[in-house]
Amino acid sequence: MGLPSLELRCRGRYVWGVRTVWHTEGDGEFYCPNCGGDRNYCRRSGVRRLTVLGVPLLSRGPAGTIAECGVCHRRYGLDVLDAPTSSRFSAMLRDAVHTIALAVLTAGGASSRHARQAALEAVREAGFSDCTEDQLIGLLAALAADEGRLPGAYDSLAGALDGCGTWLSIELHEALEPLTRHLAPQGRERVLLQGARIALADGPYLPAEREALAAVGRSLRLPAEDTDRLLEAAARTPS
Structure with a gap:
């Protein structure tokens, strides 16, 4: 970032030059592309100064603001901070799968x-390793309660949740939209197929399940024809 230092030597000494003076404004954690992992960084702003005999004198203008890795000291534009850290990305993926599982069960x-059981396995693999079936049931019952449909037992839960989905588009958007920006198309397809496996665990898709998975596809910014193709392929694949 900024112009390189310019200096003039005279008899082994630096007479004049232009150097960038950096000032640290803050710090944090980011994903360093050079290190390939989560690292601490310093947010630094620079000012170019004319120096004479090593003494900074006149300002030559700002050199911009950068993020400097605390380990490799590579400097980046601030757009590098838009990428999530590895831990943040894992948390976003975990929350996305959890929301999809609830949407399909609903x-x-x-x-x-x-x-x-399929939903539980997907949620555990995504990062909620200590999630239990009772916890899933409790969340589903809470959704039913929000809609004023209180189930009396597990076997009546489906009836209580029938049509309970006013939360669906909002929750899917909030859980998937931040993740989608950082997923390649293949990654988005894999997330959709996790929901498809849950829906197919007890037989062919129900119409409401297809609608929920279509909403997942839209939240993942998948073209509708790609979503249909993936869901049909999943239905043809032996479990």
Whole structure:
């Protein structure tokens, strides 16, 4: 960032030059592309100064603001801070899978032990390693309560959740939109297929499950034809 230092030597001494003086404004954690992992960084602003015999005299204007890695000391533009850290990315993926699992169960698989088990496995693999089936059931019951449909037992949960989905588009958007910006198309497809496996765990897609998965595809910014193709392929694949 900024212009390189310019200096003039005279008999082994620097007579004059232009150097950048950096001032640290703050710090934090970021994903360093050079190190390939999470690192601490310093946010630094620079001013170019004319120096004579090593003494800074006149300002030559700002040199911009950069983020400097605390380990490799590579300097980057501040747009590098837009990328999530590895830990933040893992948390976003975990929350996305958890929301998709709840959406699919809400759409029709809540009363199926197979669907609940598939959802539980997906949520655990995504990072909620200590999640239990009872916790999933509790969350589903809370959703039903928000809609004024209180289930009396597990076997009536599906009826209580039938049509309970006013939260769906908002929750999916909030959970998936931050993640989608940092996922390649193949990664977005894998996230969608996790929801498809949950829906197919107890048999063919129900209409409401297809609608929920279509909403997942839209939140992942997948073209509708790609979402349909992936869901149909998943349905043809033996479990």
